[in-house]
Amino acid sequence: MFKTLLIEIGVEELPAVPLLKELKNIEKKYADILEKNSLMCEFEFYYTPRRLVIWHNEFPTSQADSVEEFFGAPMAVAYKDSKATPAAEGFARKCGVSLEEIGSAEKDGKEVLYYKKDVQGRASSELLGEMLQAWISSLDFGKSMRWGSSSESFIRPIRWVNVLLEDALVDVELFGVKSAKHTFVHRISNFDATPVSGAKEYFETLKKGGVTLYPEQRRENILTAFAILENTHGIIIEIDEDLLDEVVAITENPTPLLGSFDEAFLRLPPEVIIVSMKEHQRYFPVFENGKLINKFVVVSNALTNDFSKVIEGNERVLRPRLADGLFFYDNDLKNGLSTQALEKVAFFKGLGTVADKIKREEKIASVLFDIYKPEAKIEDLTRAISLAKADLSSEMVYEFTELQGLMGAYYALAQGENAEVATAIREQYLPDGEESDLPSTPLSAIVAMSIKLDTLLALFSVNQIPTGSRDPFALRRAVNGLLRITKEHNMAFDIVKTLTMLSEGYEKIDMQKLESFFLERVKQYFKVNPSIVEAVLASGEREVLSLGKKIEALANLVDSEGFAEVSSTFKRVANITKDIDLNAALSVDEKLFENAAESALFARYTTVSANTYTSYEEELDALLGLKPELDKFFEDVMVNAEDAAVRNNRKSLVASIYKSILKIADIKEVSI
Secondary structure (H helix, E strand, C coil): CEEEEEEEEEECCCCHHHHHHHHHHHHHHHHHHHHHCCCCCCCEEEEECCEEEEEEEEEECECCCEEEEEEEEEHHHHEECCEECHHHHHHHHHHCCCHHHCEEEEECCEEEEEEEEEECCCEHHHHHHHHHHHHHHHCCCCCCECCCCCCCCECCCEEEEEEEECCEECCCEECCEEECCEECCCCCCCCCCEECCCHHHHHHHHHHCCCCCCHHHHHHHHHHHHHHHHHHHCCEECCCHHHHHHHHHHCCCCEEEEEECCHHHHHCCHHHHHHHHHHHHCCEEEEECCEEEEEEEEEECCCCCCCHHHHHHHHHHHHHHHHHHHHHHHHHHHHCCCCHHHHHCECCCCCCEHHHHHHHHHHHHHHHHHHHCCCCCHHHHHHHHHHCCHHHHCHHHHHCHHHCCHHHHHHHHHCCCCHHHHHHHHCCCCCCCCCCCCCCCHHHHHHHHHHHHHHHHHHHHCCCCCECCECCCCHHHHHHHHHHHHHHCCCCCEHHHHHHHHHHHCCCCCHHHHHHHHHHHHHHHCCCCHHHHHHHHCCCCCEHHHHHHHHHHHHHHHCCCCHHHHHHHHHHHHHHCCCCCCCCCCCCCHHHCCCHHHHHHHHHHHHHHHCCCCCHHHHHHHHHCCHHHHHHHHHHCCCCCCCHHHHHHHHHHHHHHHHHHHCCCCHHHCCC
16 A cells, blocks of 8 residues: 655754755655665655755655565484474574474485565654654764754754655654654745645645645746846856855745846956855856856745745845955065065975975976977966966965965056967866866966976875775875876877986885875776776887777777677787797798798788878777788697797797787787
8 A cells, every 4th residue: 555655854944055966865865764674665855944844746655565484403413313403492482482383304415404484564754754864863964063962963954754644744853853744844934833734735835835845846936036037137157066056055035136246346367256156155246148147146045925035135235345355466476476584485295395396297298298299388388487476475365265375467468468378377277077167278288287297206206195985185196197298289198208207306216106006096087997907008008198099999899890700810819929928029931931821821921011091090909900811820820830930930939929919909908
């Protein structure tokens, strides 16, 4: 039998960010509890800042009846001379029955003690209290709190619980709060509890009380109102998805409103205004003809017919924020960019100050400039590196740390630095995420690479190597950034040679660990069958551009029809040559050929190896195209001939072919 089930857990306002981080796990954790209690069925989860709600349109009123089986010791152990042993008596106690009720059954070819009993499913109303306690306890919002005399903790105090199976109240208690047939609507509508007789009335009560229960409906309402504002005022509202998620999470009755601020504040860099609005006030910036204007959109949670006071209040709150920003900005412009203060700021224990880090970055940048010879001036590179961290001591970056680099670029231009230098300062931390933009110029690329490489080398030199998921200095992200930059700017970056060359200025670096760390990121970077990356790395290739091209070439061939048969042939080639030193010179003497298949294979290989190829894929395709000749060779020729000279000559022929393939990839490593 099935009935509707409504579960509402009322709380004080939930903070948006912790809720959103745990959101993807909430439904799964509840589903796990349903499954554990043999009550798995479909459900929907909703939330507002004041409630967590689960709705079952059809919920089983009891667990299904089941059969429980018990297997014990072999009969030969359970009974000796027709008398029950302690093993049999213990089994009976475990099953809760007398010895006379215990039977036997065959298991794994032996006759063993056996007991079967029918288990009647429990009523779900008896289980719901335990289930909800387990669910609430499983939720991880980061920090939690205690309130009243309770020894338990949760992200926010629980204020009411309402559990309705059809229209009947289920007796549940959480954190000392007993379930009751009431809910709470929007505070402006009614501050007190509102009685509800059943699920149908519950949904109607929330709607009448100014609560939009469904998150997706709140999101849709916000976006619809945004579109109306845009059409009405001829503006564009910048929709930050993360900010939108937050606003959905903190409102029960969202109403977007258009506010404004003094045009004088537009003298600030637009990023400063946007950060001030987003981070502190959760406002959406507004643009007109591609430029930020002195307006903003706030999503109000108020329940009123006159929002003028709400708009006025938000405008009043924003003004001092922007005034502070303008004060910092003017002070920073007056003081100019300087790294003097960074001489007293420690970078990391054993690695000196931030000023010392800048000096190391300058040396790395100089080496990279000599390697890649970009169309840029070395003076601009030196200037960009020397000023890149200067804004860390500015008042603006002290207040808004996320603007580091960006403010440095503005200040650099204001004090007369050229655009190349300013761009490099602005882009020094790029890429700062998987989908992030990349440095736009060769000069910016070298600056960004130098910063990442110093961080990597310096921290490895003091044994700050990431372990497991721990990576406080984002070294994995730094390597990913290096890989993306070199690919974007077509820079031939040899992992081993470059890191070894640059490591001379650092102490105690375990280069083997550093290379392994780098290669682990390479394996994650290329979105192909992992064994393909392993195969190319097994060839000894360590130059990033060539790695990418070889991986792409091999991946295309692996995906082609018939590769499984090709792979089988060349894995046989690899097995035959496993005891041969492929680094040694290999020679093949045609005079020792005894079979036409040998001559045919050698002639075909000689032609293939003499050709010039425009891509790794073309070359690899040609080498793997030797399959017919190799198959014929293996069919007609005994490789391990009795004559040592003939045997070695045949192995050298096969090894020469594999050695040519190994320059691109070790085929035997590919698994399909």
